Amino acid sequence: MTPHSPGRNTSLDQGMTPIPRVSRKQERGTILIIVLWVSLGLVTITLLFGHSMMLNFRSADNHLASLQAEQAVEAGIRYAGYVLANVEVPGEMPEEDTYARQMVPVGDAAFWFLSHSGETGTRRQRVFALNDEAGKLNLNTATTEMLEGLPGMTAELAAAIVDWRDEDDELTEGGAESQYYQFLDPSYACKNAPFESVEELRLVAGMSATLLYGEDANRNGLLDANENDGNTSWPPDDQDGVLDEGIINYLTVYSSEPNTDPDGGTRINVTSGQQELATLLQDTFGDDRAQEIQQSLSGGQTVNSVLEFYSRSGMTAEEFAEIDDYLTASDDNPVEGLINVNTASEAVLACLPGMDEQKAESIVSTRRGTNTQLDSLAWVADLLDTETIRSVGPLLTSHCYQVTADVVAVGRKGRGYQRTIAVLDVSGETPQIIYREDLSGQGWSLGLDTLQQLTDLVATQR
Numbered sequence: 137m138t139p140h141s142p143g144r145n146t147s148l149d150q151g152m153t154p155i156p157r158v159s160r161k162q163e164r165g166t167i168l169i170i171v172l173w174v175s176l177g178l179v180t181i182t183l184l185f186g187h188s189m190m191l192n193f194r195s196a197d198n199h200l201a202s203l204q205a206e207q208a209v210e211a212g213i214r215y216a217g218y219v220l221a222n223v224e225v226p227g228e229m230p231e232e233d234t235y236a237r238q239m240v241p242v243g244d245a246a247f248w249f250l251s252h253s254g255e256t257g258t259r260r261q262r263v264f265a266l267n268d269e270a271g272k273l274n275l276n277t278a279t280t281e282m283l284e285g286l287p288g289m290t291a292e293l294a295a296a297i298v299d300w301r302d303e304d305d306e307l308t309e310g311g312a313e314s315q316y317y318q319f320l321d322p323s324y325a326c327k328n329a330p331f332e333s334v335e336e337l338r339l340v341a342g343m344s345a346t347l348l349y350g351e352d353a354n355r356n357g358l359l360d361a362n363e364n365d366g367n368t369s370w371p372p373d374d375q376d377g378v379l380d381e382g383i384i385n386y387l388t389v390y391s392s393e394p395n396t397d398p399d400g401g402t403r404i405n406v407t408s409g410q411q412e413l414a415t416l417l418q419d420t421f422g423d424d425r426a427q428e429i430q431q432s433l434s435g436g437q438t439v440n441s442v443l444e445f446y447s448r449s450g451m452t453a454e455e456f457a458e459i460d461d462y463l464t465a466s467d468d469n470p471v472e473g474l475i476n477v478n479t480a481s482e483a484v485l486a487c488l489p490g491m492d493e494q495k496a497e498s499i500v501s502t503r504r505g506t507n508t509q510l511d512s513l514a515w516v517a518d519l520l521d522t523e524t525i526r527s528v529g530p531l532l533t534s535h536c537y538q539v540t541a542d543v544v545a546v547g548r549k550g551r552g553y554q555r556t557i558a559v560l561d562v563s564g565e566t567p568q569i570i571y572r573e574d575l576s577g578q579g580w581s582l583g584l585d586t587l588q589q590l591t592d593l594v595a596t597q598r
């Protein structure tokens with residue numbers, strides 16, 4: 137007997153290659169690996185899908201925030217119109233504590249009014265308010281002497297500004313007419329017509345972005361990081377920790393005052409309308425007082441401004457406040473380019489004829505120290521001598537009819553930043569938007585403190 141039974145006479149016995157047998161254990165391992173790979177694939181697909189969904193969601197969320205911010209900007213402009221239409225005394229700036237100015241909620245969004253106060257470059261704290269255009273020099277009426285008084289302005293540039301807006305092609309000394317502009321590449325003609333926006337200045341010979349905007353590239357009145365890093369990033373700056381502002385905040389093209397009294401009638405011209413003036417004084421103060429006032433005014437030169445009229449009349453400020461809205465020194469209607477002593481900055485006041493830095497400073501510091509509404513020009517007369525009143529008087533007003541709302545808004549979670557400048561004219565029945573400019577592309581303008589405030593607020597909402 138062979139040790140092998142017939143049943144075990146396998147291929148082994150016949151000298152063939154053995155087929156390796158797979159153990160159950162190995163089989164299970166292989167399946168596990170396949171399952172793992174498949175799972176991993178599924179997980180990857182899920183993650184990718186999730187990520188793409190998240191990106192879609194975020195983009196929709198940001199889009200929503202941006203739409204909310206856009207709506208909040210519109211709400212801000214409408215609100216500014218409402219505030220201006222409801223001021224206590226028409227033609228006066230609303231007092232700052234009578235309206236909402238910062239982080240004003242509009243649903244999930246909020247808006248702020250940026251101030252262009254044009255104060256000195258050391259101002260670091262963000263200021264929020266509406267801006268009076270009558271507090272600025274009007275590019276269409278300011279003389280070369282007045283323009284030359286602006287910080288950084290040269291006599292040549294002032295002359296070129298006047299040449300740009302005057303009708304003729306006669307060259308002012310140092311200025312520029314078409315014969316200069318036609319040699320530029322691309323060439324263009326001198327406008328010979330009034331400025332329609334302050335930014336039009338960029339077309340005028342000798343003007344530069346540096347002079348117009350200074351270091352304040354995003355036009356927010358704050359020293360942002362890129363405005364204090366030298367030439368590392370735009371704009372060029374002197375890295376001295378102080379914001380050197382451009383002249384844009386001192387200039388306007390919009391200031392225009394309707395020359396009508398509160399009843400809608402023509403105002404009385406103090407330089408010529410003696411008969412109407414006598415009647416007004418008698419009707420308001422009675423015959424005796426009217427005669428006293430007229431006696432004070434008689435003799436010497438004819439008055440040339442409402443301010444001089446008050447200063448020489450011997451009236452009290454209270455008496456003057458009763459009639460000042462009925463008086464004018466101009467036959468124009470409207471009167472362009474008057475400067476509002478209740479809002480103009482020192483730099484602007486110092487440019488006016490007969491004025492200097494010291495007189496401008498005394499006006500601004502008196503204004504700051506007064507809590508009551510400065511509702512007529514009377515208070516300024518007490519600060520200036522007779523000669524200065526005669527020089528500067530014809531240019532001063534206590535009214536404003538064009539106001540800029542620089543509205544900044546964010547949507548939900550502080551996202552979707554938007555910014556629009558709108559100039560509102562309140563000289564008619566209802567406020568009209570006469571200019572608007574989208575400044576969203578200039579970047580964040582609310583400064584780091586507001587950014588922190590928003591970040592904290594979003595954190596508490598989570």
Ligand SMILES: [Ca+2]
Pocket residue numbers: 298299300301302303304305306313326328
């Ligand atoms: Ca000209």
Ligand SMILES: [Ca+2]
Pocket residue numbers: 351352353354355356357358359360363
């Ligand atoms: Ca800035």
Ligand SMILES: [Ca+2]
Pocket residue numbers: 362363364365366367368369370371372373
């Ligand atoms: Ca810089």
Ligand SMILES: [Ca+2]
Pocket residue numbers: 351373374375376377378379380
């Ligand atoms: Ca600087």
